[in-house]
Amino acid sequence: MIATIVRSNVSHRPVRTLLSTLLIGIAVTLILTLVGVSRGITEDNTSRNTGVGADIIVTAPNSSLLSFSGTAIPDKVPAKLASLPHVAVATGTVNSASLFDGVTGIDVPTFTAMSGGFVFESGHIFEQPDDIILDTYAAQQMKKRVGDKVNMLQKEWNVVGIFEPGKLAHAIAGMAVMQKLIGGTGNVSRVYIKADDPANIDTVVTELKAALPNYGITRMSDYTTLVNPNQIGPLRIFIRVVIGIAVIIGFAVTSLSMYMAILQRTREIGILKSLGGSRTFVMQLILAEAVILGVGGTVVGILLSFMTRWLLHTFVPASMPQAITPDWWWKAGLIALAGAMLGAIYPGFIAVRQDPIEALAYE
Amino acid sequence: MSSQGPAFARRSDSGADSSTDLIIETRNLGKIYRTGKVSVEALRGVNLSVKAGEFVSIVGPSGSGKSTLFHIIGGLTPPTSGSVRVGSFDLASLNDSGRTNMRAQAVSFVFQKFNLLPNLTARENIDLARYFGKNQQSEDSAEFAAILEKLGIANRLSHLPSELSGGEQQRVAIARALVNRPAILLADEPTGNLDSVNSDAVLEILRDLNDRTGQTILMITHNPEAAAYGHRIVQMRDGAIVETLRDSAS
Numbered sequence: 001m002i003a004t005i006v007r008s009n010v011s012h013r014p015v016r017t018l019l020s021t022l023l024i025g026i027a028v029t030l031i032l033t034l035v036g037v038s039r040g041i042t043e044d045n046t047s048r049n050t051g052v053g054a055d056i057i058v059t060a061p062n063s064s065l066l067s068f069s070g071t072a073i074p075d076k077v078p079a080k081l082a083s084l085p086h087v088a089v090a091t092g093t094v095n096s097a098s099l100f101d102g103v104t105g106i107d108v109p110t111f112t113a114m115s116g117g118f119v120f121e122s123g124h125i126f127e128q129p130d131d132i133i134l135d136t137y138a139a140q141q142m143k144k145r146v147g148d149k150v151n152m153l154q155k156e157w158n159v160v161g162i163f164e165p166g167k168l169a170h171a172i173a174g175m176a177v178m179q180k181l182i183g184g185t186g187n188v189s190r191v192y193i194k195a196d197d198p199a200n201i202d203t204v205v206t207e208l209k210a211a212l213p214n215y216g217i218t219r220m221s222d223y224t225t226l227v228n229p230n231q232i233g234p235l236r237i238f239i240r241v242v243i244g245i246a247v248i249i250g251f252a253v254t255s256l257s258m259y260m261a262i263l264q265r266t267r268e269i270g271i272l273k274s275l276g277g278s279r280t281f282v283m284q285l286i287l288a289e290a291v292i293l294g295v296g297g298t299v300v301g302i303l304l305s306f307m308t309r310w311l312l313h314t315f316v317p318a319s320m321p322q323a324i325t326p327d328w329w330w331k332a333g334l335i336a337l338a339g340a341m342l343g344a345i346y347p348g349f350i351a352v353r354q355d356p357i358e359a360l361a362y363e
Numbered sequence: 364m365s366s367q368g369p370a371f372a373r374r375s376d377s378g379a380d381s382s383t384d385l386i387i388e389t390r391n392l393g394k395i396y397r398t399g400k401v402s403v404e405a406l407r408g409v410n411l412s413v414k415a416g417e418f419v420s421i422v423g424p425s426g427s428g429k430s431t432l433f434h435i436i437g438g439l440t441p442p443t444s445g446s447v448r449v450g451s452f453d454l455a456s457l458n459d460s461g462r463t464n465m466r467a468q469a470v471s472f473v474f475q476k477f478n479l480l481p482n483l484t485a486r487e488n489i490d491l492a493r494y495f496g497k498n499q500q501s502e503d504s505a506e507f508a509a510i511l512e513k514l515g516i517a518n519r520l521s522h523l524p525s526e527l528s529g530g531e532q533q534r535v536a537i538a539r540a541l542v543n544r545p546a547i548l549l550a551d552e553p554t555g556n557l558d559s560v561n562s563d564a565v566l567e568i569l570r571d572l573n574d575r576t577g578q579t580i581l582m583i584t585h586n587p588e589a590a591a592y593g594h595r596i597v598q599m600r601d602g603a604i605v606e607t608l609r610d611s612a613s
Contacts, residue, residue, distance in 0.1 A: 008482035276467020276495035
């Protein structure tokens with residue numbers, strides 16, 4: 001009987017139901033989008049780093065894998081490391097960037113030897129100090145083509161090539177100009193190492209640890225684990241804050257919606273009570289409707305998260321890659337349900353306390 | 364409205380002849396409503412006895428206390444003083460939960476404004492009362508089917524209240540009130556929102572129910588012609604019963 005009444009209430013007030021569902025859905029979308037963006041950014045970063053083709057990453061002493069800028073490794077180090085046994089290639093990079101954006105300087109011969117080089121959609125590798133190449137995402141986001149000028153790091157660059165994404169960075173320039181630009185002449189930010197055989201990676205790691213005692217030596221296979229939103233303190237806190245806001249939104253939306261519903265149904269609640277409907281029954285009705293709105297909102301929120309992904313991919317594909325996170329669907333759903341149930345408790349409490357005589361007299 | 368009700372004789376008491384088979388009994392019933400610092404004495408020592416199978420009409424001007432008496436007997440509000448017994452329930456000792464249980468099992472209402480849930484069909488409205496009354500019968504019994512036929516709504520049960528006329532809605536409300544075979548049917552101005560044809564039909568149905576099944580009915584009305592359908596007319600004024608008119612044939 002509860003199902004019958006809830007179904008009829010939901011279906012006979014479609015505008016209120018749709019608005020409530022949509023608003024709860026927006027809270028769910030907020031969670032899924034921000035979790036998706038956090039994950040998307042780190043996955044994109046990981047993908048571009050693994051796209052380099054290296055087996056090991058060397059970072060400066062006291063430097064984090066998540067520190068994408070700074071130059072603290074002498075630029076002679078890559079060449080020395082390349083001479084170690086079982087090291088096939090070593091290449092240094094200079095990063096100006098944050099986690100989200102920026103320009104990376106490379107040494108073209110060693111980088112090409114390691115990664116196989118860039119696949120250009122148009123144009124070619126940089127040849128002059130002011131040349132820069134962009135991947136297709138960055139070019140789309142900044143609306144640049146070969147031959148255009150682009151201002152990055154407070155410098156005007158000539159776009160000379162557009163390459164397929166997935167290798168190191170969205171914007172790449174020559175190492176020397178980057179060292180000069182960020183005041184890191186003679187140094188690099190990190191060194192990528194490729195072993196001559198995957199079976200020798202552990203041996204190379206041991207060699208590197210011996211040769212560079214205080215440096216960070218990370219297998220690429222460990223990189224994915226180490227660089228994810230849960231390992232990044234600020235992102236983790238950010239996600240929790242967003243979830244908190246989403247719960248508050250879900251709570252407020254449901255509370256307002258159910259409060260309005262109860263005002264609209266004051267007389268109906270009086271009828272239910274006059275027929276012998278208990279307080280528990282009335283509260284069950286309110287909570288059941290909140291669950292329906294919460295579940296509906298979750299579905300809407302999941303669908304909307306695909307829309308936000310499309311929007312971000314269309315307008316800011318390089319800066320805000322959003323991952324779809326099915327493992328978060330049920331979590332976001334539970335959060336929405338919790339918010340909806342919490343939001344329904346107070347209106348429900350008002351409903352069960354309503355005097356049946358006053359409720360029946362309500363016009 | 365027809366005026367075919369029976370003739371009435373004046374009585375000095377306000378109750379039934381004896382305490383046997385009493386289904387409603389109030390003694391010195393008082394009710395005071397308090398709103399802020401203002402107190403309103405709605406009932407002042409009401410004594411009323413109703414036998415099982417009686418059809419009693421309660422009449423009186425607005426503010427006379429008839430609705431309050433009705434609400435107390437129906438368990439919608441507790442009395443402030445005095446005692447009320449409805450069937451086996453001592454209402455003065457019941458809490459809200461107990462009164463809810465009493466409403467579900469022993470008492471049914473028919474209201475002036477029908478009070479059907481607008482989003483449920485006629486059948487679902489009836490089923491709702493069945494559900495609250497813990498009536499296990501999922502299908503209409505032959506007896507209830509006959510009542511539906513008598514009420515003329517057997518083929519209107521799949522309609523929403525908004526798709527029914529006022530008379531049909533009130534007949535659905537009567538069917539809902541009867542589905543659990545309540546000890547008492549409380550009708551509050553059941554013809555107040557109906558035209559004369561539908562009013563006559565509803566009153567005839569109530570009287571017929573009372574005659575054929577012995578259903579106890581307590582009906583509030585402003586209308587003397589409607590009141591005449593009862594076996595007894597209880598006149599209220601200023602929160603007290605002032606006069607009882609008895610059907611001379613009963």
